[in-house]
Amino acid sequence: MLQFTTQTSTDSVLERDFTVGDVPGVLWSPTEHDEPAPLVFMGHGGGTHKRWPAMTGRAALLVAAGFHVAVVDAPGHGDRPRTDHDEREIAELFRARAAGEPEGPIVVRYNAHLAERAVPEWRATLDALQEVCTGPVGFYGLNMATAIGVLFVADDPRITAAVFGLHWPDALADQARKITIPIEYAMQWDDEHIPREAGLALFDAFASTEKTLHANTGRHKDLPRFEADSAVRFFVRHLMKN
């Protein structure tokens, strides 16, 4: 059930914290819009949270374009407690990083674990949000949010357009093959963690007849800012067709 906890508004943006069960989230909405405004459900990356600058920045662009935007803290992230399992995997990731070992195998395994915990929460959140967001729904999430999002989107027909990116195909390709909605997919051409062939393989796996790959030069964290503008235009094309 959707419970709003705090509410802030400016001239153009209404920001509401909410909980669904013990999952905390934020819903940003345009203060003026033709009902029903479409919703973009976002996910944050690993090690960050629902109000990370990438989230608030993308939300601002989307709300200005007329969308509701919702994001929740993933399990073990933001305002949520870590399990012993979380602590062990995070310690292992930091150990590998310090030792100069590949991070991929740990991130892939841990993200797959987090996805199992997060998908039911995201589904319950989207159920609850339908009280206030009755228009079309899109999904936008990179990195860990792609690991969760591919599983989420593959089994939720309410979501009709999605932006994914920056992930390995290992645990996701089979689910991606079930996805047929329009997709925009971002990868970094010189990603030091995700081999180029792995990024191309995940893009290739989506069964969508309308899908676009955006590959930019640079390392994993160098995704250009203009890709957020592109994602907004993608959602406008697919969720605001009229």
Add this chain to the structure above:
Amino acid sequence: MLQFTTQTSTDSVLERDFTVGDVPGVLWSPTEHDEPAPLVFMGHGGGTHKRWPAMTGRAALLVAAGFHVAVVDAPGHGDRPRTDHDEREIAELFRARAAGEPEGPIVVRYNAHLAERAVPEWRATLDALQEVCTGPVGFYGLNMATAIGVLFVADDPRITAAVFGLHWPDALADQARKITIPIEYAMQWDDEHIPREAGLALFDAFASTEKTLHANTGRHKDLPRFEADSAVRFFVRHLMKN
């Protein structure tokens, strides 16, 4: 030398036919702009001409964004005569197409030949256009215009941003390795003529630190219209920085 032959204008667009030597072209310009407006030099695809709908459509978007746009007929195209060599290669292409044989080897070879003839003409045209277009210069050309454009851009430091796409790397990769300006590159993920690996290889060859690949589902001629909007934004980012 630049000679204007006809002139038409509407509320927002000034269209001037011109010749430079025996090469005919069109220059579209915004009727009102802060001088000096940047120029996008375009090239048309094989078998078409300077006023093909893809050219006039892209020009309309670019002029509305404040650019001059110039395009000339390639050798053997539009208002220009074909040589015996042109006739033989075109006959060979049609024969291969009718026989269901690969078109690639013929297109690659003929485009390389046309590029040799066209590059000096394009350079002379850009020289001549500097009379009226004194701002920054970009290049926009797919298919055959990429075959000509990669050679043109590689040796002309006046061009500081380029959109290429839809070509084989065979005759172009060595020149692409000399190009360091920002690039946007379009390819079709299911191109029936250009193997996926060939498209990726040409994108990879550019030495640019800022380059973006846009790969869309669909066959060779299915490039989505929204890629033209993307190209306009690319030129705005790079040629209208202020």
